[in-house]
Amino acid sequence: MDKKNSKGQVGETLTWIVATIIILVIIIFFIFGSSLLGGTKSVTTSFRQSITSSQKQEPTDFFLQKSLFTYVSSGPGSSQLQLDNALEKMAAGGNFSLDYNATKKQFMLDYGLR
């Protein structure tokens, strides 16, 4: 009678230990998952698109626009050629947030003929 009882107890304790381990593993997994999902939310320069309508706000890159303004106002010559090369290089390096060729074309149309 006694033997039977202790066997039952051992079985039950083992079940609880295994259950605890499983629960711990699941919790650790979820803590890791939530810290990955909720890690510091980096707000990058593309945040404007998420909070404004594209119809209301035009994307812009001040630095590209300034350089292109210099490019079109410098007139044909060696300095314009140098600028063109330098800007092409910068565009290839991913320095601009706008499409370089399209913006340049637009600038040439808007200011180039003046």
Added chain:
Amino acid sequence: MIKKRQKRGEILVENIIFLLLNVLFLTILIIFLINQGNGVSTLEDAYSKEIALLIDSARPGMQMTVNMQSALGVANKNGVPFDQVVLVKGQYVTITLDQGKSKSYQFFNNINVTGYYPEKDNSGKYNGFYFFTFSKKT
């Protein structure tokens, strides 16, 4: 006979305590989750940064309206008057959404925030928008 009765009583008390502790545990957990869902610190963090960045981008003569409808409900719930939620002092924006709790963020634009106040609808109630005007610092 007396012994039996005592045992029954013990079982009842044990079960009641067990149930009460379970209920207590669940209540504490639910209160914690509701408080987190309130997001006082998350909202304070987000709004202080958003307004600081808006001030950084502002130019003299500009007027801005910031949607703070999420903050309106939280401020009302925590007993903070909505016109005291935003404070611009020196080079810092401070957002207060709970009594005795606030978050500040620094901005670098040397501009005068001439006025900032919450907008009201036709019935005189706050509509959750804050209005900012800027002028050049002399």
Added chain:
Amino acid sequence: MRRQIGKKGDKLISVYWFAILVIVAVGIVLMVNAFYGNPYDVRQVEAGILADNAANCIYYGGQVNPLLFSTEGVFRPDFRDNFMKICSLNFSVEGEFTQVPYYLEVNFSNGVGNFANSFGIMEGNSNLRPDCNINVANNQNLAQCINKEFFMKTSSGTIYTVKILAVVSKVSENTNG
């Protein structure tokens, strides 16, 4: 005898049950904190706005700031001295021992692709500058840097390359660290 053992087992199970509840509660608290506790990191945007403001102050609408050059076409040192005021910037902090969380550097070089500096402006906390040279995958705990470059043409027709470095630290406000 059997009943007594059963009762002991019940008590053991109820203690175990509460231990599990505590573990689960601690787990949920950790999960919620991990998910909601992290602040927004806006330093890249902030440094971008700082660089934009400096660039617009120097060269706007195809016009160089008239205070930058003297009538002879040379850089005016008083533009550097009063740069913060001219460009409407203010890095002042509250508290005696608080470090300035900003650094701004503007370098002008004559011509295109010429890296010899003709003129330079440095403002803010220069101790933050070395952080920009550290290349690590997780750089959240370092100051955030933005490098920008553009070309400007003066009224005399000279072209300058302008390089702007904007740095924002504010680590504690933007990370959990």
